[in-house]
Amino acid sequence: MTDKDLQVQEKKEVQTPSESTRNVPLFIPAVDIYEKENALVLLADMPGVPMENVEIDLNKDQLTIRGMVAAEETEGTVLLREYAVGDYYRQFTLSNVIDQSKIEASMKDGVLKLVLPKSEAAKPRKITVQAA
Amino acid sequence: MAIVRYPRLYDYSNPFQELERMRREMDRVFTGLMGEGGHRMSSGVYPAVNIYEGGESFFVEAELPGIRSEDLDIAVEGNTLTLRGQRKGDEEESVSYHRRERMPGTFHKAVTLPSDVDSEKVTAQSRNGVLRLVLPKAAHAKPRKITVKTE
Numbered sequence: 001m002t003d004k005d006l007q008v009q010e011k012k013e014v015q016t017p018s019e020s021t022r023n024v025p026l027f028i029p030a031v032d033i034y035e036k037e038n039a040l041v042l043l044a045d046m047p048g049v050p051m052e053n054v055e056i057d058l059n060k061d062q063l064t065i066r067g068m069v070a071a072e073e074t075e076g077t078v079l080l081r082e083y084a085v086g087d088y089y090r091q092f093t094l095s096n097v098i099d100q101s102k103i104e105a106s107m108k109d110g111v112l113k114l115v116l117p118k119s120e121a122a123k124p125r126k127i128t129v130q131a132a
Numbered sequence: 133m134a135i136v137r138y139p140r141l142y143d144y145s146n147p148f149q150e151l152e153r154m155r156r157e158m159d160r161v162f163t164g165l166m167g168e169g170g171h172r173m174s175s176g177v178y179p180a181v182n183i184y185e186g187g188e189s190f191f192v193e194a195e196l197p198g199i200r201s202e203d204l205d206i207a208v209e210g211n212t213l214t215l216r217g218q219r220k221g222d223e224e225e226s227v228s229y230h231r232r233e234r235m236p237g238t239f240h241k242a243v244t245l246p247s248d249v250d251s252e253k254v255t256a257q258s259r260n261g262v263l264r265l266v267l268p269k270a271a272h273a274k275p276r277k278i279t280v281k282t283e
Contacts, residue, residue, distance in 0.1 A: 004235070004237040004238070005237055006235065007178060007237075008176055008178045031231055031233055032229065032232050032233065034227040034230065035227060035228050043198075047197040048195065049260060070260065072262075074182075074193065075184065075186050075191070076184035076185045076189075077184065079183040079185050081182050082180035082182060083180035109198055109260070109261045110196070110198065111198040
């Protein structure tokens with residue numbers, strides 16, 4: 001699995017009903033979402049976005065991630081442009097009930113990691129069978 | 133027969149060659165029309181890079197989210213830059229995935245620059261998943277200023 005060659009994924013632009021005030025393209029970050037016993041983990045590729053520029057908003061079960069790219073001007077003339085630089089935006093509707101007060105966010109090498117703990121009511125319950 | 137300076141464009145022995153040439157021409161026209169400023173043409177090899185040329189150096193940028201600097205191997209030889217590396221998957225086992233768009237894997241990309249670079253002075257830094265390389269041009273490739281003497 002790890003030996004597979006990586007493919008270039010063309011960045012997809014968001015089609016939002018409202019326009020952004022920043023004059024940069026808005027992309028959909030690639031994400032992984034996986035479920036553990038007591039939490040939901042979300043990983044999002046947002047290269048160029050520093051931690052302080054990430055906004056995470058959870059409104060009921062609507063999760064919004066927004067990352068603003070840190071503008072870094074490179075001098076010189078463009079010889080080749082294979083990717084465009086822009087902000088990131090993506091929304092999810094979470095099916096599980098999340099404990100909003102315990103959401104943890106961290107960022108490393110341009111990857112945002114969100115740990116969304118399930119609330120007590122949504123955790124799987126182990127049922128032990130008692131011998132009568 | 134007169135001496136032809138340029139080779140014939142049309143080879144009658146292989147009619148498909150002309151079709152192939154036309155296809156390439158069309159590809160070039162369309163990438164020029166749709167790309168930003170005509171510079172947008174992807175080599176299709178991971179990672180996508182942006183290359184800039186300054187007076188003294190070349191600047192290469194690549195987005196490498198989730199790739200640790202120790203898993204990245206950068207080499208420069210003459211005018212060729214090679215980027216090699218691996219994106220490791222999350223080590224967590226026994227989880228169930230809802231979405232999986234970020235793929236682990238390896239990559240190996242070679243980039244040819246317009247002139248030789250001084251491989252001793254190449255610097256690389258990685259911040260927030262974006263790799264930035266500064267490749268100073270080799271002494272013989274630097275632009276030379278010629279001053280005009282007035283008599």
